[in-house]
Amino acid sequence: MMKKKFMSLMLVMAMVLSLAACGAKKEEAPASDAPASTPAAESGSAFKLGGTGPLTGGAAIYGTAAKNGATIAVDEINAMGGIQFDLKYEDDTHDAEKAVNAYNALKDWDMQISLGSVTSKPCEATAAETYADRIFALTPSASSTAVTEGKDNMFQMCFMDPNQGSASAQYIADKALATKVAVIWKNDDVYSKGIHDTFTAKANELGLEIVSDTTFADGNDTDFSVQLSGAQTNGADLVFLPMYYQPASLIFAQASSMNYAPKWFGVDGMDGILTMEGFDPALAEGVMLLTPFNADSTDERTASFVKAYQERFNEVPNQFAADAYDCVYAYKQALEAAGCTPDMSASDLCDKMVEQFTSMSFDGLTGEGMTWDASGAVSKSPKGMVIENGAYVGLD
Amino acid sequence: MANKLKTLSKTSRRNYLTYVLVILAYLVLQLLSGSLSSSLKGMLVPICAYVVMAISLNLTVGILGELSLGHAGFMSVGAFTGVTAAVALQGVIPIAPLRLAIGMVVGAAFAALAGFLIGIPVLRLKGDYLAIVTLAFGEIIKSIFNNLYVGMDGNGLHFSLLSDSTDLAEGGKLIIGGPMGIGGIQKISTFTAGFLLVMITLVVVFNLVNSRSGRAIMAIRDNRIAAESVGVNITKYKMMAFVTSAALAGSAGTLFAMNYSTIVANKFDFNTSILVLVFVVLGGQGNMLGSIVAAAALTILPEALRQFADYRMLVYAIVLILVMLATNNPSFKSFWSRITGKRDKKEAA
Numbered sequence: 001m002m003k004k005k006f007m008s009l010m011l012v013m014a015m016v017l018s019l020a021a022c023g024a025k026k027e028e029a030p031a032s033d034a035p036a037s038t039p040a041a042e043s044g045s046a047f048k049l050g051g052t053g054p055l056t057g058g059a060a061i062y063g064t065a066a067k068n069g070a071t072i073a074v075d076e077i078n079a080m081g082g083i084q085f086d087l088k089y090e091d092d093t094h095d096a097e098k099a100v101n102a103y104n105a106l107k108d109w110d111m112q113i114s115l116g117s118v119t120s121k122p123c124e125a126t127a128a129e130t131y132a133d134r135i136f137a138l139t140p141s142a143s144s145t146a147v148t149e150g151k152d153n154m155f156q157m158c159f160m161d162p163n164q165g166s167a168s169a170q171y172i173a174d175k176a177l178a179t180k181v182a183v184i185w186k187n188d189d190v191y192s193k194g195i196h197d198t199f200t201a202k203a204n205e206l207g208l209e210i211v212s213d214t215t216f217a218d219g220n221d222t223d224f225s226v227q228l229s230g231a232q233t234n235g236a237d238l239v240f241l242p243m244y245y246q247p248a249s250l251i252f253a254q255a256s257s258m259n260y261a262p263k264w265f266g267v268d269g270m271d272g273i274l275t276m277e278g279f280d281p282a283l284a285e286g287v288m289l290l291t292p293f294n295a296d297s298t299d300e301r302t303a304s305f306v307k308a309y310q311e312r313f314n315e316v317p318n319q320f321a322a323d324a325y326d327c328v329y330a331y332k333q334a335l336e337a338a339g340c341t342p343d344m345s346a347s348d349l350c351d352k353m354v355e356q357f358t359s360m361s362f363d364g365l366t367g368e369g370m371t372w373d374a375s376g377a378v379s380k381s382p383k384g385m386v387i388e389n390g391a392y393v394g395l396d
Numbered sequence: 397m398a399n400k401l402k403t404l405s406k407t408s409r410r411n412y413l414t415y416v417l418v419i420l421a422y423l424v425l426q427l428l429s430g431s432l433s434s435s436l437k438g439m440l441v442p443i444c445a446y447v448v449m450a451i452s453l454n455l456t457v458g459i460l461g462e463l464s465l466g467h468a469g470f471m472s473v474g475a476f477t478g479v480t481a482a483v484a485l486q487g488v489i490p491i492a493p494l495r496l497a498i499g500m501v502v503g504a505a506f507a508a509l510a511g512f513l514i515g516i517p518v519l520r521l522k523g524d525y526l527a528i529v530t531l532a533f534g535e536i537i538k539s540i541f542n543n544l545y546v547g548m549d550g551n552g553l554h555f556s557l558l559s560d561s562t563d564l565a566e567g568g569k570l571i572i573g574g575p576m577g578i579g580g581i582q583k584i585s586t587f588t589a590g591f592l593l594v595m596i597t598l599v600v601v602f603n604l605v606n607s608r609s610g611r612a613i614m615a616i617r618d619n620r621i622a623a624e625s626v627g628v629n630i631t632k633y634k635m636m637a638f639v640t641s642a643a644l645a646g647s648a649g650t651l652f653a654m655n656y657s658t659i660v661a662n663k664f665d666f667n668t669s670i671l672v673l674v675f676v677v678l679g680g681q682g683n684m685l686g687s688i689v690a691a692a693a694l695t696i697l698p699e700a701l702r703q704f705a706d707y708r709m710l711v712y713a714i715v716l717i718l719v720m721l722a723t724n725n726p727s728f729k730s731f732w733s734r735i736t737g738k739r740d741k742k743e744a745a
Contacts, residue, residue, distance in 0.1 A: 090702065124579060128658075149580065190577075
């Protein structure tokens with residue numbers, strides 16, 4: 001009896017270990033496809049570039065996209081010769097505590113330059129760490145103002161939340177998309193709240209009438225009938241959704257079941273809805289969103305990035321992937337311009353990078369002629385997009 | 397010395413063993429601090445906070461025998477009030493450890509108040525009501541802090557709910573920003589502060605348990621009717637244990653929050669409460685040393701499993717199941733008692 005139990009325990013252990021081994025192999029497979037990434041792996045010849053992001057859990061689509069985008073850029077750059085990168089992403093499950101743990105794990109790996117964190121709140125926590133440790137960080141997508149506030153070595157590749165809100169209101173007013181607007185937002189989320197506040201302020205200024213302003217929170221984010229009927233009865237002809245794509249997908253489904261079809265307007269968190277598992281893209285037909293990246297662009301660099309991404313990861317890249325891709329190329333440009341070598345210490349690199357980023361201009365997939373001010377915010381212009389036949393199409 | 401040890405009761409010996417092990421762990425980690433990985437160093441303070449959480453919940457679950465599913469709610473109260481106090485005093489008290497201590501006391505006081513308030517109706521009832529009410533309490537606290545705005549300027553503190561109408565004067569600073577939580581916290585929590593808090597928690601809990609009140613509390617757990625029949629004031633002693641537990645959780649919350657530059661109310665959700673409950677169940681109900689070990693081990697484990705990448709949480713869950721099976725396995729138990737000798741056998745009997 002006792003032996004039997006012991007045996008079964010051992011068997012379970014063996015199964016777990018073999019499963020884990022499979023997982024590790026699968027993870028490594030794509031990286032080793034690229035011939036150039038092998039020499040870069042040797043220490044001393046490559047810049048150690050690390051980042052944290054939600055690779056598992058509810059926000060995993062963002063972290064995975066950023067990781068994939070950065071991986072493509074690193075492999076391309078390593079194949080070119082010249083500057084070499086060694087990339088490592090750690091999982092932070094969209095949690096500040098885990099993000100600091102992930103950051104410390106990267107520090108143990110001797111990270112030299114950082115890609116910050118993918119989402120806002122974790123990035124606020126890791127930004128304090130990179131600031132204290134003098135490691136330069138450029139986040140692809142953490143858009144809250146608190147991320148860069150008071151830190152000279154923290155830069156953003158994406159718009160700040162307040163800019164997104166006011167840009168959205170400006171866009172709606174400029175294109176005369178609607179006069180009566182409803183807003184549904186998540187009141188326990190930094191990202192949603194930041195955009196909502198600046199959107200409503202700007203909308204009032206521009207004479208857009210906000211007829212319904214309703215909220216939801218974690219835990220009651222599955223039923224939106226109250227918010228939607230509020231918007232419907234108040235006659236809103238456009239609903240602004242400053243939120244991530246999971247609640248938005250439910251909103252679309254419920255609105256369609258109650259035969260409510262206003263214009264929908266989202267922000268960059270909406271990006272990713274088309275690749276969401278189990279979501280019918282037909283529901284998102286006609287949804288407009290403001291994002292700096294257009295996967296359907298005919299621009300040569302974008303097209304080749306989208307092609308490479310599709311080949312390797314079987315999906316259309318979203319804005320997060322493009323932002324992370326741009327981050328790596330921005331690093332390449334800055335490191336080359338400053339004449340940095342991989343044997344330099346993280347704090348030396350940090351000083352050089354601060355100098356470079358505040359003075360250089362960078363052309364990437366998410367914008368031309370991007371510049372950064374000393375606060376770490378980027379200046380670039382957003383693009384309006386609309387979903388047509390299950391794909392993003394530029395509005396202009 | 398050896399004679400003196402023998403004359404001590406079994407529980408006292410066990411308590412001293414716990415103290416000694418905690419102090420030893422602290423000294424060893426301090427000596428090794430130069431060679432520790434940043435990963436482990438970064439986890440020391442959260443581990444201390446979780447250890448205090450686990451010990452305090454063990455007081456409610458193991459000693460009082462009531463199930464609490466909202467322990468993270470008290471942690472949240474402690475975190476937000478304690479950090480607010482520490483931030484507000486930043487200009488007045490320049491010494492960081494003192495500010496941290498005041499923050500912890502304030503956090504503990506508010507958490508105790510919250511525990512007292514929900515204890516008044518609930519602890520008079522028989523049955524599992526405490527579990528349900530504390531579950532709701534955790535959610536209520538989360539909603540409150542998600543909608544609370546606290547700002548400070550020259551005129552003192554300003555509060556507002558739902559939207560930011562604090563209307564601060566020039567040079568004012570928003571401390572709690574609703575869903576944004578608290579940002580830009582000065583990191584003043586240290587491992588030494590965490591260690592001291594763990595020691596204080598142990599002293600408080602062990603002395604409470606070994607006192608006349610502690611025996612009354614355990615009598616209520618073991619047989620409520622019998623305890624009532626000999627004149628034990630049920631509500632009073634239940635309240636004593638529950639409020640102590642809440643206060644300790646509050647100070648743990650302050651310690652935890654002051655270790656990160658930012659803290660949001662959503663961090664202290666139902667999952668965190670359950671995580672702490674897992675520490676208690678895994679370590680053994682009523683077993684403080686077990687709680688300490690379980691809290692430390694289960695905080696380090698997910699980080700130690702980082703090389704499994706996407707399968708990390710799967711492996712974590714399986715390890716958890718295996719540990720539960722192993723510690724409850726009779727053959728494992730008999731094997732263990734054979735190693736540790738007579739003492740545990742007597743205990744088992």
